[in-house]
């Protein structure tokens with residue numbers, strides 16, 4: 001830390017998906033940017049599965065060697081009967097998430113941002129036209145809270161806070177015999193994962209097994225492993241990492257901005273209440289926030305929140321479906337509905353969003369894949 005006060009145009013709290021994307025965009029537009037991260041390394045202690053939906057990969061091009069494309073979803077009922085879902089042209093990218101985070105940090109640095117790790121933000125105060133960051137000699141013209149679901153920046157400036165969460169837990173295996181890595185495996189079971197699903201997915205270098213539940217329930221990975229031990233040959237010695245975290249699912253917090261302060265990413269509640277995916281919105285609104293702040297500070301642009309407000313997603317339908325999921329539909333309903341055309345259509349809509357194309361089966365889908373992707 002410098003001895004005398006150092007003033008930046010923009011200070012960002014949190015070096016993860018939203019903070020680093022924001023830092024890069026603002027630095028590219030010429031702002032002096034300082035990112036404060038509590039962990040010793042942005043790639044350390046990752047708390048996410050890190051799957052990018054296709055739309056996230058369209059927001060930001062990431063290096064191919066950090067990702068693995070998965071084209072199909074195998075959706076299981078509680079009785080483990082399954083349906084295979086495809087949408088030609090659609091894919092998910094699993095990631096080497098720690099390395100992806102380090103790459104995002106490198107990109108932000110390359111654009112000119114400074115990133116300081118190992119500093120925990122505890123508070124800040126407005127002093128005239130600047131904001132002074134507590135316990136540092138850093139001040140800024142604008143402050144962004146990209147500090148996750150339980151934001152200290154939101155606390156500090158009396159902004160809205162997430163109050164509704166899912167709780168996620170995951171283990172990463174080096175190998176899992178019997179695993180069909182062409183699919184994102186998703187399991188419906190209101191006893192094991194009330195309010196959400198369990199999942200298994202092959203990343204470029206591991207296999208991730210996890211589940212999330214509504215926050216009134218404690219996620220139990222062992223119970224899920226017991227349930228699926230006939231499908232996957234679990235070998236506990238092959239576990240390389242375990243992680244857990246909370247996922248906001250109550251929609252956008254209000255207010256998410258104060259004078260020269262803005263929340264983005266999970267801190268702002270920018271997570272789909274239904275899919276619980278937040279990386280796409282972290283990329284999208286991280287970048288837009290960086291651009292809008294730069295335009296505001298240097299090009300007479302309007303306050304960033306007025307720019308973002310017009311573009312924020314409307315979560316009304318997803319919130320209704322979230323409320324239904326939280327009721328944890330009985331397992332017999334999932335068992336009897338899963339293979340019906342209506343449920344299949346609904347599931348394809350949830351997984352493939354607006355890109356619903358003609359429904360096809362595994363053989364038809366495999367025939368369409370380029371060699372090497374089969």
Ligand SMILES: Cc1cc2nc3c(=O)[nH]c(=O)nc-3n(C[C@H](O)[C@H](O)[C@H](O)COP(=O)(O)OP(=O)(O)OC[C@H]3O[C@@H](n4cnc5c(N)ncnc54)[C@H](O)[C@@H]3O)c2cc1C
Pocket residue numbers: 013014015016017018019036037038039042047048049050051052053119120121122146147148149152168169170210243244245246247264265266267271276277278279280282
């Ligand atoms: C188990 C689990 C699985 C998930 N899987 C997916 C998925 O596959 N796909 C998807 O799209 N979304 C997924 N999500 C959601 C996704 O991870 C988040 O939406 C995303 O990480 C939000 O990014 P962010 O940058 O806003 O915040 P975060 O990734 O939460 O990062 C916040 C950063 O701020 C730092 N920080 C916090 N407090 C302070 C402080 N006081 N001082 C300094 N630094 C601080 C933290 O260390 C962290 O680096 C998952 C979430 C969980 C919990």
